[in-house]
Amino acid sequence: MDVEPMPDDMEADLPRIDIEHLIDAGRWSGYQKRVLALCTAAILLDGLDNQILGFAMPALMKAWHLPRESFVPVVVAGLLIMSIGSGLGGWLGDRAGRRPTLVSAVGLFGLATAASAFADSLPMLATCRFISTLALGAALPNATALVSEFSPAHRRSLSVSISMLAVVLGGLVGGALSAWLLPVYGWRALFLTAGGLTIAVTCALLALLPESPRFLMHRPRRRAELGRVLRASGFDVPARFAPETSAASEPAIGIKALFRPPLLGDTLALSAAFLFGLLGNYLVFNWGPSMLAALGYDLAVASLGAGAFNLGGIVGALVGSRMMDRFGPRMPMVVMAILGTACTFAIGPMLSGGLHAASLVVLGFAAAGVFMSGLQIMLFSLAVNAFPAPIRAQGVGITLSLGRIGAVAGSGMGAVIVAAGIVPFFAVLGLSCLAIGIAVLAVRPRKSA
Template identity: 40%
Template sequence: MAFAEEPSAVATLIDERSWGLRQKLLLALVSLAILLDGFDNQSLGFALPVLMKDWGVAKAALGGALAAAQFGMLIGAISGGMVGDRFGRKLALVASVVLFGVGTLLIGFVHTPMQLAGLRFAAGLGLGAAFPNVAALAAEFTPTRYRSLAVILSIVCVPLGGVVGGMAAAAVLPVMGWQALFVLAGGCTLALAVVLALILPESLTFLIARGADSVQIARSLRRMGLDDGASLLPPSTGTGEERSMPLSTVLAPGWRADSLLLWTAFFFSLISVYAAFNWLPTLLAENGLDVAQAAQGLAAFNMGGVITALVCGALMGRYGSLRVMGGMALLAVGVAALLAMLAHTALPPAGLFALIALEGGCVNGVQTSLYALAANVYPAALRARGVGLATGIGRLGAMASALLGAMVIGRLGLPGFHGAIGVGMAVVVLCLSLLTRHVPRR
């Protein structure tokens, strides 16, 4: 069962109320899942320099493990959206968090690249499945006027997870080794899965369309802080067999162009993001920085993304997504070109990290905002699957960054790394300029 068009009574009930404290706390809770998603996903990038030295292997030997995670995320993003639309956002999210938590924790006990690749694939399934369901929940817990900001606030926790991971890696790796970093990340993730299972309500939109009973609806309303809302909703007549929009709708004549442009933007933005996640610490270490400084470089890349994504979310509601995201993508092209030219210049660490933070801010800001744009492009009946499919297509870019990075970036070093980011973001600028279903100006 995938549900039909978003019930107008539900949308009206949420839109006519203020954005309450409980709704914001629920947003914080699902955002924490994405923060740990970012931490767990980037943990291998942080550990890579130490792990390569410990195992005595070259970068190319671990390219398969990096690609396995992205392949798992591709499958997880598409299937996670389908599970969310069929069985509920909450169930899909909790299951995904458990999966990537267990997969990450067990990496702390592997001894070969093959074992590492297998567990990264398993963790990737959960990592990918979390995104479409968090985006859908954030959109459906929130009044329409704040929807783009809410989705961005949740997805921005990917780079924030990288910031937390960078600080944890700088503290843990020199003292306890790379194994402890994975055990820490996985253990925290499994603890969060328990909290989500106990506290998180199901999407009210999903429950109404599914024909849930009044007790389930009242429980969801109470956890959202809308205790008196049940009396304002019409009696549920859903049977679980409502007419829904098939997934093929994304390629119907009225949607095809925007879907293809959205997929391409996801693909090239994720190439840029995951090139940094997978290879930036290693490249910085090869250019003279120690392990802790290399981890701090990726943390700077991520911290810039946190700040600019929040700014982007605030500005999108007023100026629309085309101007804000397009301008940020253009700036990313310019900063990446500058860093490519300065790659072999002896910059002080503070100056280098500032430029990397600006580059990461623009790249992550655009990539994070694409989730809000996708939630706006697709209606409720298609939202989790539409966002999941766009994310899954984007994972092909992340896979490309892992496989090609070992060859291209391994040969060209930092200039090739920054140059690749510049080219990728130039393609994103073109896609954004052609897409028609942008978040409108207020």
């Protein structure tokens, strides 16, 4: 990683401030919460734009007289391109900065989503979607890094979990917009509205979002900007100072460090955890309603089951993140993984053997969401604590990129798993929870930074 050299001769007589300790031990100020709100808005639009093709697909099939199978290559290719975007976005974020990378990514997928409204064929739509999914992947690691690096240690896991819950909320917003716009205004209005909202959020990010202080502290020429950000965050720092951080010995760390000891084990373990988390979640997202419909439940119950899974994830992530802030990131996740394994293995047999009351179906999917979806959200909090600040965005981006293989697998194997029945369906979720727990145990404990 290219970092400007520290001008020791110019800063030797300046007061030295431990930036990391200052933020970690400080209060959670309104300015820091504003950064959380801005990044959460960006992630919400990320979730909306990511799922918008699924909402528009029935209308597109009717308008263009295409079967559902015609869209499968677009969906699968989009997931693969998004994984490339995650790695590329993390690399750019650690070099050019979290702020410009995030703003550019959100603006790009907003423009590409809006442009999708003018597509007249599947290849034209696919081109717009490939651009948007590349940018969607790039946004997430930088938003996560910004949130974590502005948050005090005792609120870091909660902050990251709140921001990542916006992915789920983005899907809920997308569902509401689709129900309102599609019947009256059509699929073009849906893409235009989502793109317009995203561009509006891009303008807000451009005007209000600051750069991460943990990124700025390694850029001596941006020392004045670092001071402004710290003072706006509520810290009393002098007009001129020199940072003294625990990461000062790591200024030249780069992406190769992720694949060498001591970080190699963490990179592989987190990649595996993301893989199984995304496998289980995408299995439910893409095939949960189809599973219930295949069992004979009506569309209302199928939709309620999918919604309950998402709402369960919100509850699980919020409770789990509070435990992570109190007891550290690893053990609460391992406990949730064990409980999730037991719970999901019990749900399958409970819902087998014919139709059951809708309330029981909804409860089963909600319980699975508490653990499966909750663990996936909590993984981001673990990831930001696992990697040092100079390569935090790259670490999150690379592990998420490798983990997206699970999203492709969950989407691709879904039809086979659905055909096998509801017991194997939930058994896959249980095994995914177990695999996440094992992978989390392999991540080294590390002091927050």
